[in-house]
Amino acid sequence: MSEADEQEKAVKDVTLMIVESVLLPLPSGDLEAIAANAPVLYVDPIHGDTIHVQHNFGVDSISVQPWICALDEDGELPMSDITRIVQTSRQAYSITHR
């Protein structure tokens, strides 16, 4: 098998199943602020099925527990739980991004 064939076979071996795409409640009107946004992900140290998303507008918590527990069940999977746990005030954002 040639090197190119090996590489192509390797590509086909790897699949990621995207279960859900969620949209965090960011202020849609502020396109400049969103363009400067660079979210960072953290796994909750206690609850492995919860991730925290730190972004310019605060911190959101996403729990995938509703659908992780339902993977073996029939029917449509429930949605993840999203909670805004830290909200950056608009004033604070304006000061730090002048």
Next chain:
Amino acid sequence: MSALDPSALYATSFAFSPAIHSATPTDWSAAMVHVLCANGDIYLMRPILPLHAAVPVTWLQCLRVHAERAGGQQKQWVEAVWKIVSAEDDRKKVQGSTPPRRSSGAGPGSPRGAGAETPSGTVKIHPPHLTSSGGPAPGQRPSLARQGPVKYDPVPQEVGEAELDEDVACDLIIAQAGEEGETMVAIAWSGGKVDLGLVVDQPKPRWVNPRVSFGVACV
């Protein structure tokens, strides 16, 4: 499409497999790295080892079992790593029988990074294509193959009312979630979208240059 998209050229984040945190890893996943590009493409490489890695002996024993079945370069890589372990054991025996030299340095005169005590049940190894001091190992060795971009099945959904022109995939995380130990992946985009999914396949380690074999450098 990825080849034409300039954002595919920029890596924005990387993540090790969650198995790296396990006290008892059992397969190649502990040495796997996922790399995220700005357009959302994900590439994989393994096995990736730090230069001064202290790994559980049980992991190397499990790898040996996997590699024996797979054969080829997997087996050669694992054998090369075991030779490094044997060489390190021999070096420690020689050090143990030699009285320590006086030195102005902090340690007993041993090279930096070598000879340091490792936790019980672990051994110190380095990637076979490098020497223990980090230089390139002599001779020709196969390079790791970059695998990907991974295939999304099903593909991520479009969410939100307006699609941003400059939406960038910013961060990637791989974590073990659920009671069955499912491996979850999350990708965060600058526009506020977060893709959540599961790692389904465990790709095999791959190298380029299949006809080049591994030697071992114990310098």
